[in-house]
Amino acid sequence: MTPQARIGSWFSQAGGEGNAGDVWFGRLTAAFAVLLVAALAAMALEMALAARPTLALLGPGFVIGRVWDPAHGVFGALPFVFGTVVSSLLALAIAVPISFGVAVYLSELAPAYQRGLLGFLVELLAAVPSVVYGLWGVFALAPWLKSSVEPFLANTLGFLPWFQGPQQGFSMLAAGIVLAIMILPTISSVSREVLRAVPLSLREGALAIGATRTEMLRLAVLPYARSGLVGAVLLGLGRALGETMAVTMVIGNRAEIHGSLFAPSYTMASVVANEFAEATEEMHLSALAEIGLLLFLVTVILNIVARLLVARVGKTPVGG
DSSP states (O other): OOHHHHHHHHHHHHHSSOOHHHHHHHHHHHHHHHHHHHHHHHHHHHHHHHTHHHHHHTTTHHHHOOOOBGGGTBOOOHHHHHHHHHHHHHHHHHHHHHHHHHHHIIIIISOHHHHHHHHHHHHHGGGSOHHHHHHHIIIIIHHHIIIIIHHHHHHHHTTSGGGOSOOOSSSHHHHHHHHHHHHHHHHHHHHHHHHHTSOHHHHHHHHHTTOOHHHHIIIIIHHHHHHHHHHHHHHHHHHHHHOOHHHHHHSBOOOOOOSOTTSOBOOHHHHHHHHGGGOOSHHHHHHHHHHHHHHHHHHHHHHHHHHHHHHHHHTSOTTO
16 A cells, blocks of 8 residues: 555544545644633642642631631631622622613614614623723712712612611622623623524414514513523623622722622622732732632532523423
8 A cells, every 4th residue: 555545544534534634623623622621720720729828728717707817817708709799690680681671672672773773882882991881980880879879779778788888889789780781781782692593483473373572572582592591691690700890999899798788898809909919928829819719610600500500491392
């Protein structure tokens, strides 16, 4: 067998078609995929190695500790976990109904001449740098919350623990609102594309049996698209969990746990950004690395839970 024949035979066995380009292209793209997984694992490993001192000394007490005092060597991450989770959930509570409303209007109800312009303006919000949102929060949102919104909430809903305490403007509420505005274009844009992907036959079938437009949306379109809508929410949640600059500027940056939305708080991303450059002690650096590792794990766990939810919802029959 000639060398050319042997090479052709090898490629035929490796690639199934004897095309050298296909074989190497497949291997190259597979290497890219493996590289991404390896990079993710390397990030987690590097953070775990950097966090070894606090992992060994504090153990689980680091996660449940409520006091953060680097000057005295006391490190507890619970206030940061609390601030991250609550601010993200508050942002979702504000942004999801608005985003779904925008998506439904642009995909189902808006006149054709409005869809392109309004869709472009909504997507443009995603291009605004986070520091701009933070500056707006500092100079406009926080003073407005302090002078108008928080007093109103305290007077009308003050019997609830969420709306009690001093009204300072820079608070969990301010962070939640800023995050909601930042994730709104992501959720609404993805939701709009999901709704547009619903087969036209579902709409026509619902209208043909006498359903109104609202009933068609509620009984045919939304049930079919709900897995994709959950995915849109996940994308928004992913951005909210990792947002740093805008939240840092308006949340108050106080490592405390309060039940009131008027109180300042802190997030995991914010404390790493604020203190890493000034951290000189080994334990302080290790504590910040462990917070980064915690943020990584919280993000992964939430995405796993959400994926399971998407799979469960996706199995539900249309209209069920």
